Amino acid sequence: MGKVVVTGAGGYVGGSLIRRLLDDPDTEVVGVDSCAMAHGAEGVREILQHPRFTLVREDVRNTDALVPLIKGADAVVHLAAIVGDPAGRRDPDTTRAVNIDASAALIDASRDNKVGHFVFVSTCSNYGVSDSNTLVTEDGELNPVSLYAETKVAVEKRLLDEKELPATVCRFATVYGVAPRMRFDLTVNQFAIEAFRDGVLEIYGEQFWRPYVHVDDAAAGIQLVLSKPDVSVGRVYNVGNSGENYTKRMIFDLLKERLPELEGKWVNVDEDPRSYKVSFERIRDELGYETAWDVPSGLDQVLDQARVGAFPDPEAGRFRN
Numbered sequence: 001m002g003k004v005v006v007t008g009a010g011g012y013v014g015g016s017l018i019r020r021l022l023d024d025p026d027t028e029v030v031g032v033d034s035c036a037m038a039h040g041a042e043g044v045r046e047i048l049q050h051p052r053f054t055l056v057r058e059d060v061r062n063t064d065a066l067v068p069l070i071k072g073a074d075a076v077v078h079l080a081a082i083v084g085d086p087a088g089r090r091d092p093d094t095t096r097a098v099n100i101d102a103s104a105a106l107i108d109a110s111r112d113n114k115v116g117h118f119v120f121v122s123t124c125s126n127y128g129v130s131d132s133n134t135l136v137t138e139d140g141e142l143n144p145v146s147l148y149a150e151t152k153v154a155v156e157k158r159l160l161d162e163k164e165l166p167a168t169v170c171r172f173a174t175v176y177g178v179a180p181r182m183r184f185d186l187t188v189n190q191f192a193i194e195a196f197r198d199g200v201l202e203i204y205g206e207q208f209w210r211p212y213v214h215v216d217d218a219a220a221g222i223q224l225v226l227s228k229p230d231v232s233v234g235r236v237y238n239v240g241n242s243g244e245n246y247t248k249r250m251i252f253d254l255l256k257e258r259l260p261e262l263e264g265k266w267v268n269v270d271e272d273p274r275s276y277k278v279s280f281e282r283i284r285d286e287l288g289y290e291t292a293w294d295v296p297s298g299l300d301q302v303l304d305q306a307r308v309g310a311f312p313d314p315e316a317g318r319f320r321n
């Protein structure tokens with residue numbers, strides 16, 4: 001597919017996405033990452049010598065430095081961000097500068113430099129609380145309840161208002177699964193590693209719903225969007241599977257089947273502003289997207305790795321945002 005620039009290349013999603021893109025012998029990938037987080041650029045460390053991959057250590061706030069990279073690129077996939085509610089809260093000015101201002105400048109530069117397709121990765125947590133009897137679609141109301149989600153909504157709007165840049169928004173479900181840069185601050189991964197290590201899980205608000213998607217399926221979703229620009233340009237897609245909405249209790253029960261000694265400590269929470277069930281029919285109907293993983297197989301994947309000692313120190317900063 002030619003030249004693809006991926007920002008946030010060294011992160012959890014970036015590492016999986018770039019490996020998939022490089023499977024196509026006609027694709028060259030330029031990754032951009034500040035490498036300033038505790039994990040460095042762990043997601044791509046093992047492919048730094050790949051002949052069709054280059055990692056540029058740069059901050060996305062420095063738009064001028066990105067221009068020569070994106071000039072004439074067939075696609076830009078914009079992943080770089082301060083990711084997650086807790087990380088987003090830590091330094092709100094920096095979160096806005098990275099997530100909103102730098103993204104807006106990158107959108108302008110991509111338009112001016114004739115980028116073929118701009119894919120912005122956003123989040124289903126933009127929906128905020130919703131009725132648990134219905135599945136929210138892409139046309140559903142957005143109720144961001146954190147600064148992180150607010151920044152994602154702002155960039156979506158900015159991008160969809162931009163008429164001269166072919167663009168797509170991908171709203172990911174919460175991601176799980178093993179990747180070159182692992183994260184243990186995401187529910188499925190966190191529950192699996194804590195259940196394995198401690199034999200007990202403390203669960204806040206067992207009844208709240210969320211959709212989940214495996215990191216490799218999330219990467220495959222972007223790849224599919226890039227491969228079908230005639231359909232995907234100008235569209236917003238939830239990336240996941242309608243059958244993969246779970247409560248925390250359901251994830252606990254799946255773990256209990258695998259680790260029968262597991263105990264639950266239940267902490268009652270009456271309201272979670274981020275309880276939502278999501279429909280993923282649009283990406284399936286329009287692009288033919290199917291997921292290969294589900295939460296049970298993802299739990300097995302994390303547990304199998306944990307059993308062979310892959311994560312001796314899951315509390316380490318490089319596993320968390």
Ligand SMILES: NC(=O)c1ccc[n+]([C@@H]2O[C@H](COP(=O)([O-])OP(=O)(O)OC[C@H]3O[C@@H](n4cnc5c(N)ncnc54)[C@H](O)[C@@H]3O)[C@@H](O)[C@H]2O)c1
Nearest residue numbers: 008010011012013033034059060079080081123172174175
């Ligand atoms: N992981 C999820 O559950 C999830 C769900 C929905 C959406 N997303 C979105 O997917 C994208 C990737 O998320 P992830 O889980 O891989 O997170 P991550 O934190 O692992 O990766 C983000 C990468 O961006 C880089 N980065 C941060 N600030 C930068 C800056 N100023 N300049 C250059 N690079 C910078 C970081 O070094 C990191 O490698 C994000 O946009 C996120 O909002 C993720």
